[in-house]
Amino acid sequence: MSIAGLVTALLVGIAIGLLGRLIIPGRREAPIWLTVSVGVVAALAGTILARLAGVHTGTLNLPTLVIQVGLAGGGVVLVVATAKPEPSDSP
Template sequence: MTVTGLVTALLVGVTIGLFGRLVIPGRREAPIWLTVAVGVVAALAGTIVARLAGVDTRAPNVLAVLIQVGLAGIGVVLVVASAKSERCDSA
């Protein structure tokens, strides 16, 4: 993985992590740091998947970025959708 691939993955992951919280309706139980972290990890996984698929990740590539965005978006949606409230109802 090259420096360009890492930087692109970090930028995509942070962006998708932040925008994911804004786009998904309803309460946001997942903390912002979690959505950003999941976005970054999923975007890094997207770089690896793109590289394994034969996409050149040494230079900015539209297909590699699309794979990163797709995986980061799926990861953030899953985290936000599965986050549950930790509040306790006291009687």
């Protein structure tokens, strides 16, 4: 993985993590750092998956971007949908 591929994955992950938090209505139990982290990790996994599929990941290209966005979006939706509210300290 080249530096350009790594930077692209990081930017895609951050963008999807933030956008996913805004787009998914209602539930806000997942902290913002969690959605961004899941987006970044899933986008990096998307880069690895694209590379294993034979897609050139050294530059920004559509197939790699589609895989990154798909995995990052799916990961963020999964985390937000399964997040539970924090227990309150007051009785």
